[in-house]
Amino acid sequence: IEPLYQAGLDGIIIQDLGLIDLLSNTFPKVELHGSTQMSVMSSEGGLYLKDKGIKRIVPSRELSLSEFKHLKDAGLEVECFIHGAMCYSYSGKCLFSSMAGGRSGNRGRCAGTCRKSYSLYEDGNSKKLMDDAYIISMKDMCTLEDIGALIDAGINSFKIEGRMKSPEYAAGVTAIYRKYIDLYLKNGSYKVSKEDLEEISDLYIRSQICQGYMNTHNGKSMISIESPSYKGISKEKAKEIADKYIENRIKKDITLDVFAFVDSRVKIKVTYGKDLSLDFEGPVCQEAQNKALSEKDIKDKLSKFGNTPYNPVSIKVKTDDRSFIPVSVLNECRRNICDLLEDKLIAVNKDTDISYFDKKKALINNKSSKANENSYIVAVKNIGQLKAALEYDFYSKLILDCFILEKLNKDLVSKLMDKEVYISLPPVMRDNKISYIKTYLDNEISNLLDDGIVIKGIYAGSIDAIAFTKKYYPEYEICGDTGLYVFNIYSEDYVLDMVSSYTSSYENNFGELKHYNREDKREVVIYGYTELMQTANCLLKTSRGCNKDYEKILYLEDDKGRKFPALLNHNLCFNTIYNNLPQSLMDKTSELSGRFSGLRFNFTIEDYNETKNILASFETGNINNSYTRGHYNRGVE
Structure with missing residues (x-):
């Protein structure tokens, strides 16, 4: 980064929270922008990052036009996607490629698992809803019709997705959007x-396009069910674009005022645009022995800017006709x-402190601390799981999904007295649902307090959830959930300034975890189905239509016969797709001992009997092997 910074780098888009401190102290003049991989969906989350030094955010693509406007009204700089490929999952919340193929979408290495065909089943094998279809393959986004509304909303920057695309694609798409931006600003x-819609559809785009989420929350019309393939750009069109925008470089006009007089230095005043000029002095002009350089001669020689970015539109020469x-x-x-x-033109930055990286590393290493003996944690999402969990005493901390609070009866509440009770917030927290979530939590927490149950803390797996808790429930301990992407000692240190503890990312392997420092503040999931996707689009709505009363589990089956379960959250209108097998480290507790402050059972799709069997098998040591290790051994690209 240093040579780019010194050459005038304007900004860096980041996902890793640890980079906020490192980059702002090493390169103080560069702007830091929050990547869409940070999964910021709310003004609370955006303002929290702004307070941390993030100048601009790139929110989730799934937000609507009104939500983008809400972010702007809150005082945030916003950059939004307007064109290109769309992921089925909220960006930064997808582990499908990572778990299924060992290539992490969170690291820009996505293998495109959402572009494969799947069959969709209801409750396992009982009923097939869709057969061999591209159920989770999104159409490409094209928002030409919405550009005016986005301009009116005050969006600071428009983003065209172009990773691994050709220069012809980038130039052609940008030119069309530039045309309509200028038209709207003028008229x-x-x-x-x-013709423009046809042209943009021919520029390496999927066989179908949609307007994205600007005016639609989700729906079958956004999915390329029949084919995920691209329409390639023709050779003729590629050549036309290359000739117009790539081969013929755009040049900036400059003017030159030249002064050439005997025994004086040649002086040239250069003007670039309205606000930039410079004065150049060359060597002393000599007395011509034969023929002096004429005004025309000087103009001819100085006009040859060739393959540079400058076009001399005016050269004025004043000379005494004696100079050479x-x-x-x-x-x-x-x-x-x-x-x-x-x-x-390039504001050269010299004030760098590369040594800050080493200084920070030394400070972090001084905070190194070991965990005590193993402490066990159980997290549940439904009442059956809770009933089973309350039959065991080997753990002390119990994490309740916030949406089962309303389903607690007096008998279950009385059994919570002996546990340290925490609440987990949802992974998706958008501005249009914040008020609902707060009202719901206020009511349910009040009911628990009336029954004598004290909530000790809140698990938050996103920037939005952390900001929400700090704003509305500052009295509670905040614990970082698996959704916080902690992948090095710098992000670990930064996150632990935000929360009291964190849960290790599913993409960490054990070798990497050995190099982290705060073992007394780190928890790990030793059993559970890994969340592969959090999605705004709905599998049920795509296959059968919306049904808010639907409570069954759906299953995506791939071409290898693997079935990936999906839970539907009707309260906040999102789906969670899980891995086909649970990850288990239950037989590795001796290896994990002393390296984590808590070992967690994370129950998601299990019923009462399945939950009880898992806990019983762990307690007795009779653990079966129908599990995956996830990335515990192999790691991830």
């Missing part, structure tokens, strides 16, 4: 032509002018 309205300047000197003057212009 206040525009109508997208049929060698051609080589004029050429050197022209080259020096180009260098000086570049230095002026």
